[in-house]
Amino acid sequence: MNAPLNYVPRSDFKKRTFAATQDPHLRQSFRSAMDFLMAKRQAQFPDQEAFEHLRALGEEVRRYSLSRLPELLEQLEANLTRNGVKVHWAEDAEEANAIFLEISRSHGATRLIKGKSMVSEEIELNHEMAKHGVDCLESDMGEYIVQLDGEKPSHIIMPAIHKTKEQIARLFHEKVPGVDYTDSVDELIQIGRRILRENFRDAHIGVSGVNFAVAETGSLCLVENEGNGRMCTTVPPVHIAITGIEKVVEKLEHVVPLYTLLPRSATGQAITTYFNVISGPRKPGEKDGPKEVHLILLDNGRSQAYADEQLRQTLQCIRCGACMNHCPVYTRIGGHAYGTTYPGPIGEIVSPHMMGLTATHELPFASSLCGACGDVCPVKIPIPDILMRLRREASHEAEPGRPALRGQGAGRNRLVSLAFAAWRTIYSHPGLYRLYAWAASRLNFLTPKSQLGWTASRTPLIPARQTLRDRLKNRA
Amino acid sequence: MEKRTYPGKPRDVYLYATCLVDMFHPDAGMDTVALLEREGIRVHFPRDQTCCGQPAYTSGYPEEAREVARKQLDLFPLPWPVVVPSGSCGGMMRHHYPRLFADEPEARAKALALADRVFELSEFLVHVVQVKLTDRGSAETVALHTSCSARREMGTHLTGADLLAQLCNVKLEVHGHESECCGFGGTFSLKQPDISSAMAADKVAAMQATGARGFISADCGCLLNLNHTLEARKEAFRGEHLATFLCRRTGAKP
Ligand code: SF4
Numbered sequence: 001m002n003a004p005l006n007y008v009p010r011s012d013f014k015k016r017t018f019a020a021t022q023d024p025h026l027r028q029s030f031r032s033a034m035d036f037l038m039a040k041r042q043a044q045f046p047d048q049e050a051f052e053h054l055r056a057l058g059e060e061v062r063r064y065s066l067s068r069l070p071e072l073l074e075q076l077e078a079n080l081t082r083n084g085v086k087v088h089w090a091e092d093a094e095e096a097n098a099i100f101l102e103i104s105r106s107h108g109a110t111r112l113i114k115g116k117s118m119v120s121e122e123i124e125l126n127h128e129m130a131k132h133g134v135d136c137l138e139s140d141m142g143e144y145i146v147q148l149d150g151e152k153p154s155h156i157i158m159p160a161i162h163k164t165k166e167q168i169a170r171l172f173h174e175k176v177p178g179v180d181y182t183d184s185v186d187e188l189i190q191i192g193r194r195i196l197r198e199n200f201r202d203a204h205i206g207v208s209g210v211n212f213a214v215a216e217t218g219s220l221c222l223v224e225n226e227g228n229g230r231m232c233t234t235v236p237p238v239h240i241a242i243t244g245i246e247k248v249v250e251k252l253e254h255v256v257p258l259y260t261l262l263p264r265s266a267t268g269q270a271i272t273t274y275f276n277v278i279s280g281p282r283k284p285g286e287k288d289g290p291k292e293v294h295l296i297l298l299d300n301g302r303s304q305a306y307a308d309e310q311l312r313q314t315l316q317c318i319r320c321g322a323c324m325n326h327c328p329v330y331t332r333i334g335g336h337a338y339g340t341t342y343p344g345p346i347g348e349i350v351s352p353h354m355m356g357l358t359a360t361h362e363l364p365f366a367s368s369l370c371g372a373c374g375d376v377c378p379v380k381i382p383i384p385d386i387l388m389r390l391r392r393e394a395s396h397e398a399e400p401g402r403p404a405l406r407g408q409g410a411g412r413n414r415l416v417s418l419a420f421a422a423w424r425t426i427y428s429h430p431g432l433y434r435l436y437a438w439a440a441s442r443l444n445f446l447t448p449k450s451q452l453g454w455t456a457s458r459t460p461l462i463p464a465r466q467t468l469r470d471r472l473k474n475r476a
Numbered sequence: 477m478e479k480r481t482y483p484g485k486p487r488d489v490y491l492y493a494t495c496l497v498d499m500f501h502p503d504a505g506m507d508t509v510a511l512l513e514r515e516g517i518r519v520h521f522p523r524d525q526t527c528c529g530q531p532a533y534t535s536g537y538p539e540e541a542r543e544v545a546r547k548q549l550d551l552f553p554l555p556w557p558v559v560v561p562s563g564s565c566g567g568m569m570r571h572h573y574p575r576l577f578a579d580e581p582e583a584r585a586k587a588l589a590l591a592d593r594v595f596e597l598s599e600f601l602v603h604v605v606q607v608k609l610t611d612r613g614s615a616e617t618v619a620l621h622t623s624c625s626a627r628r629e630m631g632t633h634l635t636g637a638d639l640l641a642q643l644c645n646v647k648l649e650v651h652g653h654e655s656e657c658c659g660f661g662g663t664f665s666l667k668q669p670d671i672s673s674a675m676a677a678d679k680v681a682a683m684q685a686t687g688a689r690g691f692i693s694a695d696c697g698c699l700l701n702l703n704h705t706l707e708a709r710k711e712a713f714r715g716e717h718l719a720t721f722l723c724r725r726t727g728a729k730p
Contacts, residue, residue, distance in 0.1 A: 014670070021674040035652075328657045332674045366668055368661025368675070369534055370624035391536030420532050424540040427495070428547050430524035437499055453669030457676070458704035461500065468498045468505035472521050 013339060013362040020333040026162065030334050033161050037325040040268020041376070057257040059380040062316035065249045069306065072215040072248045073297065079218025083280035085293045093123035096242060096298050100125060100207075103294060104134050107238055109204030113196075115222070115229035116140035117209030118156050118319060119242050119298055122341045122354065125207070136207065139196050139228040141189065148175045154335030156342060157266045157321040162334050196228065206232035206290065210243035211318070212258060213295075216251045220295065222276040223262060225269075230276050239290040241278070245297050246306075246315035258318055261378035265320040301353035304405060310389055314349050316379040321346075323373035323383060329366055338363065345373035349386045357394050357407030364390035365411075437467045482603040483557065483593075488518045490551070490558045492594075494565040495527035496696035504696065504717035506730035508561040508597060511719055514728045515605050519559075522551040528568040533576065535663045542576050549573070549586045557604065558594045561719055563626025563695040566596040571629050596626055598635040598694050598718060611643035613725040619649050619683040621702065621715065623695035624657045636694060636718060643725050649686035653678070660701035676705040684713050694718035 020026055045051040065072060077087045090096035104112070112129065114120060114136055126136040126147065138147040142159035146152060149171055153159030160168070169183040172191055179191055208229055212221040220241050222229050233239045249255060263269040282289035305311045324330040324344025335343035340351040340360065348363040364387045373383040394411035398404030426432050440447070441463045449460045489512060497505045509519045528548060533541035548569070552558055560566035573587035601607045620640060626632040633654070640648050659665065659675025680702055683691050690713060693699050699715045706713055716724075723730060 017668065018670045021670045027674070328659070328675055329668075329671050332671050332678075364536075365664070366671065368624070368657045368659060368664045368672070370657035370661065371628050372624070372655075372657070375628065388534055388536065388538075391534075392538060393536075395536040416535075417537075420535070420537045420540045423532060424543050427526040427529075427544040430526060430547070433526040434523075437495075441499060451666075453666040453672070454704075455708075456669035457673035457708055458665075458701070459707040461700060461704065463499045464502045466502060468493050468502035469521065469523060471502050471506060472509070 013337070013366070016337040016339065017333050017366070020337045025164075026334050027332060029162065029164060030331050033158070034325050034331045037268060041265060041322060041325070042268075044264035044268050044270060054257065054261060055378050055380055058261045058318075058378050059316065061249060061254045061257055062318070062379045063313075065254065066246065066306070066312060066315055068250065069245070069248065072250055073245060075215040075250075076213055076218060076248050077297075079215065080220075080280075080295060081218075083218045084283075085218065085220075085280055085295055088294060088296045090296055090298045090300075092300050093128075093298075096123045096296050096300075097125060097128040099294075099296050100129065100240065100242075101132055101134070103238065103240060104129070104132075104205060107204060109238070110134055111199070111203045112136040112205045112207050113139050113199050113203035113232055113236065114143075114207040115209065115224065115232040116143055116159075117207065117242060118153075118341060119209055119244055120207060121153060122300060123242075123298070125242075137196075137199050137203070139200070139232055140224075140226060141192050141228075144192060144196070145171065148172075152336065152341070154343065155321060155324060156319055156344075156346075162336070196231075200228075200231045200235045203232075203236045205238040205240060206234075206236035208233050208239065208241050210241050210247055210295070211262070212255045213243060213248045214250075214252050214255065215248050218279060219252070220278040221255055221259075222278065223259065223272050223274075224276070225267075225273045227274055230274055233276060233278055234289055237290055238292045238294070239278070239281075240294045240296065242296040242298060244315075245299055245302055246317075258379075262318055262320050265322040265376065265378040301355070301406070305350070305353045307403065311353075311386065313381050314353070314386060316381050317346055317350065318379055319346070320378055322376045322378065326372040326376050328368065328370060328372065338366075345383045345387075346381075349381075349383060349390065352390055352394075352405065352407070356410075357390075357405055358410040359407070361394040361407065361411030364388075364394055434469070437463075438470070441465055441467050441470070480603075485515070485605050486517065486557055488520060488554070488556045489600075490556055491519050491521050492525055492528075492548075492551070492558050492560045492565075492569070493521065494560060494562045494696065496562055496565070496700070498525075500700060501696050501717055503730075504561055504719050507717065507719035507723040507728070508559070510723055510728045510730040511601070511607075512559065512605075515607060517605070520556070525551055528565040529576070530565060530568045530572075531662050533568065533572060534661075538576065545573055545576055545587075546583060549583060549590060552590060552593075555593070557600065558590065559597055559600050560594060561597040561694060561717070562697070563596050563630065563632050564623040564697060566594055566599075567623075567625045567629045570594040596630050596632055596635075596694065598632055598639055599630055602635040602638050607639070607642075609639065609642040609722065609726050611645050611725050612727045613643070613645055615645045615647070616725075617647040617649055617686075617688045618721075619651065619686055619688040619691040621658060621679070621683070621691050621693040621695070621698055623660070623693075623698050624655075626695055627655065632694060636692070639718070639722065640692065646725065649683075649688045651682040651686050653682055658698050658701055660697045662697065665701060672701075673705070676701055677709075680706055680709075680711070680713065684711075689713075691715045692718050692721050 145160040173181040330344040397409035529541035529545035577583040659672040
């Protein structure tokens with residue numbers, strides 16, 4: 001089942017963005033999909049004032065939860081343990097995968113079935129399990145499609161958004177034995193359902209993510225539309241949930257504003273078809289449910305963000321995807337070009353903590369800072385401010401005595417630093433600036449005709465023959 | 477967008493032209509002066525002004541931005557309003573200066589006091605001058621483009637449209653992605669030319685598809701981005717600075 005992964009390497013972001021912007025099909029399909037999602041979201045928030053009120057509440061809940069993160073995690077662990085859930089802590093992807101493998105081995109499990117979970121993508125679970133002879137099948141339709149094609153999701157909510165109906169039809173016909181070509185969406189979904197049904201029945205372990213973990217009750221909340229999440233967490237005898245450490249909230253009532261915001265921001269739905277609250281394994285006398293439930297709490301760089309007051313806001317994220325739906329850059333290049341698990345604005349601010357700036361220093365610059373992301377974020381993460389901060393950290397080595405981010409300074413470019421040093425000298429000395437502006441305008445015929453990226457698609461910038469200040473002087 | 481209380485029409489204002497207007501759009505600066513003088517306002521141009529500091533600020537060089545911004549803080553000793561004919565630079569001074577000096581109480585106090593009297597041109601004309609324009613031009617259809625930050629932070633799409641609506645022979649056309657970024661983003665246009673170009677190309681196409689003759693903007697970065705894109709594409713469609721357009725339509729003489 002596990003096709004070899006052919007996803008793009010993480011270097012050379014520019015090459016990938018170039019390819020993406022030159023692909024009219026990709027441009028058109030992302031544009032229309034994002035237009036559709038933006039309109040649906042807008043319909044859910046017709047009143048801007050009401051939206052601002054609601055998202056202030058969402059922000060408050062997330063900030064409060066993060067302010068008490070260490071104690072809430074302890075409380076969560078204690079209450080989950082009391083409910084019979086086994087709690088594991090993983091520092092990074094390797095540790096998380098080792099826990100998956102260990103649990104699988106202890107049950108002799110070779111078949112896992114998985115509900116949609118971006119954290120499992122983050123640790124590349126399917127790929128890692130396959131190395132050890134454990135099959136991990138995606139059961140979310142979009143995830144199933146990208147897995148079938150050996151790809152990664154291109155969007156955190158709609159993993160196969162980059163594919164057309166015809167491409168999916170061809171994929172099913174080629175990869176699923178005995179399937180004739182059909183591009184009827186209904187038929188394709190029925191084919192998927194049939195295959196998945198059998199797999200739910202035969203799987204040894206079900207895997208899921210978590211949208212909110214409630215500390216006070218020791219409950220895991222799972223938001224989904226297809227019912228596959230409920231199947232994964234109830235049918236197989238063992239359930240393993242995995243989540244980032246930031247997903248904990250204190251009380252059930254804190255889930256309410258977040259769940260009100262999440263589907264509206266994500267898919268423009270007022271509510272999802274399923275909302276699962278998992279509070280432990282099957283109890284004596286109960287007829288169904290897994291006999292064993294595990295939760296893996298993954299750090300993977302989150303504590304680096306947590307340690308810094310400004311960067312901590314990154315962890316407020318509830319993974320709705322609205323920032324990518326509204327991002328003019330994401331709309332142009334799609335999700336794969338980023339080369340990270342999380343694309344778009346949230347990917348640009350969270351990936352540096354997960355992967356280090358050495359691998360991701362280009363991402364904070366892949367934004368025009370237009371601010372559309374920050375405007376729609378349901379928990380008010382100031383994404384543009386965080387991008388500017390990360391630009392600074394990517395461009396400057398750590399100062400002695402100050403905590404450094406992993407890979408800090410990896411994007412340092414001597415020429416750029418020199419250019420800004422020169423800029424500072426000229427523009428903070430008015431006399432120098434006047435001389436410079438006078439020379440640049442009088443000698444404007446000497447302006448270089450090739451101006452880095454600017455002239456890739458534009459005519460060169462040439463200063464006017466006379467600056468405004470000179471014209472005003474002459475007038476007076 | 478914040479709600480702001482506006483002062484009455486002043487006798488004097490400072491013009492903070494920005495480095496873009498000074499070097500690349502001096503006409504827009506002259507036209508701004510003409511519009512203000514016609515309203516009986518004396519315009520003062522502090523000669524030591526350079527740049528608001530935005531290029532460094534948004535590129536990850538806040539220390540450099542702070543040094544340049546610090547110099548601008550001292551340019552306006554008298555309590556007159558400061559009019560900025562380029563939206564995102566106005567936004568930088570109004571919204572980001574106080575944050576840039578968050579750790580320096582004295583400079584921060586100055587930044588806050590300055591922020592309070594910084595006005596983007598269209599905002600100033602509508603809310604402070606409460607200008608009444610008389611259109612003298614023939615029928616014309618235009619689109620309006622505002623920089624993202626000026627739109628978000630200062631509502632310049634509303635004040636811009638308000639001014640155009642006063643011109644009885646001017647028709648404003650809107651398109652489906654009005655609020656979407658044109659791809660300028662300061663150094664973004666240099667660092668990510670492919671993405672930036674794609675955004676600029678989509679923007680000029682969307683504006684042209686409305687049937688407008690050209691477009692109007694009070695944001696010099698966006699104007700440069702879109703006009704130089706159009707020039708490279710050998711298209712006749714062009715953007716005009718709002719001040720220039722208003723002068724042309726209402727017969728103000730620079
Ligand atoms: S950053 Fe905000 S908008 Fe983006 S996915 Fe997270 S919660 Fe949603």
